[in-house]
Amino acid sequence: MKNVYRGSCMCQAVQFEFTGAPRFVADCVCESCRRAHGASAVCWVGVKASQFQVISGEESIRWYQSSDASERGFCQQCGTRFLFRSSKWPGEVHMALSCISSPHDLKSGGVAFKQEFPAWTALSMEEKPR
Numbered sequence: 001m002k003n004v005y006r007g008s009c010m011c012q013a014v015q016f017e018f019t020g021a022p023r024f025v026a027d028c029v030c031e032s033c034r035r036a037h038g039a040s041a042v043c044w045v046g047v048k049a050s051q052f053q054v055i056s057g058e059e060s061i062r063w064y065q066s067s068d069a070s071e072r073g074f075c076q077q078c079g080t081r082f083l084f085r086s087s088k089w090p091g092e093v094h095m096a097l098s099c100i101s102s103p104h105d106l107k108s109g110g111v112a113f114k115q116e117f118p119a120w121t122a123l124s125m126e127e128k129p130r
Contacts, residue, residue: 002019002020003021004017004019005018005019005045005102005106006100007100008099008101009057010075010078010079010080011075011080013056013057013060014080014082015055015056016052016055017053017055018045018053018095020047023046023047024045025043025044025045025097025109026044026109026112027041027044027110027111028113029112029113030112032066032070036066036081037096041111043098043108044094044096045094047094047095048091049091050091051093057075060075061073062074062076067086069086069088070085070088080099081096082099083095083096
């Protein structure tokens with residue numbers, strides 16, 4: 001039996017799931033993610049689009065074109081930014097790990113866009129918080 005991971009936006013208007021092993025789990029520190037989330041990093045879970053399904057609330061998802069190649073999905077009810085898709089990674093859906101609500105053992109395997117790591121954060125690339 002494949003693992004099933006479930007999640008939602010903050011208000012739970014949008015419920016989603018993915019099945020099976022993710023393609024990756026990684027912290028992203030790119031400027032675009034930092035600005036979109038108002039945070040120093042965002043941990044993403046990437047899966048094949050065929051592994052991902054919106055269970056309820058699809059009508060509440062809005063997409064923002066954040067670059068020529070990329071879109072960010074958010075809940076129109078509560079504003080939670082939790083989805084990402086891009087022509088740079090065709091056929092994939094990326095979800096914010098913080099929105100996965102089912103118990104899981106998913107952990108970041110590294111940092112994406114290290115060259116954009118912000119100097120102002122207390123986070124360290126050498127030592128991850130536990």
